[in-house]
Amino acid sequence: EEQLVESGGNLVHPGGSLRLSCAASGFTFRKYAINWVRQAPGKGLEWVSSIGGGGDSPYYADSVKGRFTISRDNSQNTVSLQMNSLRVEDTAVYFCAKGVAMIGGPFDSWGQGILITVSS
Amino acid sequence: DIQMTQSPSPLSASVGDRVTITCRASQGIHNYLAWYQHKPREAPRLLIYAASTLQSGVPSRFSGSGSGTQFTLTISSLQPEDVATYYCQAYSRAPALTFGGGTKVEIK
Numbered sequence: 001e002e003q004l005v006e007s008g009g010n011l012v013h014p015g016g017s018l019r020l021s022c023a024a025s026g027f028t029f030r031k032y033a034i035n036w037v038r039q040a041p042g043k044g045l046e047w048v049s050s051i052g053g054g055g056d057s058p059y060y061a062d063s064v065k066g067r068f069t070i071s072r073d074n075s076q077n078t079v080s081l082q083m084n085s086l087r088v089e090d091t092a093v094y095f096c097a098k099g100v101a102m103i104g105g106p107f108d109s110w111g112q113g114i115l116i117t118v119s120s
Numbered sequence: 121d122i123q124m125t126q127s128p129s130p131l132s133a134s135v136g137d138r139v140t141i142t143c144r145a146s147q148g149i150h151n152y153l154a155w156y157q158h159k160p161r162e163a164p165r166l167l168i169y170a171a172s173t174l175q176s177g178v179p180s181r182f183s184g185s186g187s188g189t190q191f192t193l194t195i196s197s198l199q200p201e202d203v204a205t206y207y208c209q210a211y212s213r214a215p216a217l218t219f220g221g222g223t224k225v226e227i228k
Contacts, residue, residue: 047216047217105154107156
């Protein structure tokens with residue numbers, strides 16, 4: 001069974017940093033893109049970032065470009081999202097999601113999500 | 121950037137009703153369109169991809185259609201367990217993967 005588990009959520013002050021992790025199991029990890037999607041309180045889903053199966057091709061939504069960095073370790077079946085210069089509007093539940101191919105979507109497996117709160 | 125617009129929201133219907141949700145893309149995306157179901161405190165679930173292909177395990181009362189810029193998700197007979205928010209997603213311009221604003225489906 002495919003499984004994705006997020007960790008690293010927390011309360012952080014504006015301007016602070018946080019690192020999220022996504023641990024995957026149940027599939028050949030290196031063959032699939034992994035994505036981060038977030039949902040702010042009372043809002044819809046927003047795609048945040050993706051990384052190709054080979055660890056190349058990192059991409060970001062304009063709202064996080066230059067502040068967030070995605071990376072993956074195919075030997076450990078993990079993906080990380082380094083979040084710097086956090087803003088109040090980054091407050092959201094963050095989901096990691098597996099793509100159906102090496103790059104792109106759609107997303108056929110999702111984690112349960114983890115809450116990031118940015119507040120002073 | 122591609123913009124995805126969903127309607128209506130919210131949507132209130134009775135058990136057994138046929139329900140249709142519309143998603144419009146700001147530019148043509150062929151059939152690179154997916155639909156997701158999202159219930160509170162749960163992971164989103166892929167229902168349909170390639171505009172009309174049912175994901176494995178999804179009940180047959182769900183169906184999708186459309187191509188280009190206009191797409192629909194239909195629930196042929198609304199069930200209580202279908203109460204959720206539904207999102208469309210364009211994935212033609214990977215890796216930019218845009219979601220629609222969501223349609224909240226409620227039972228009357």
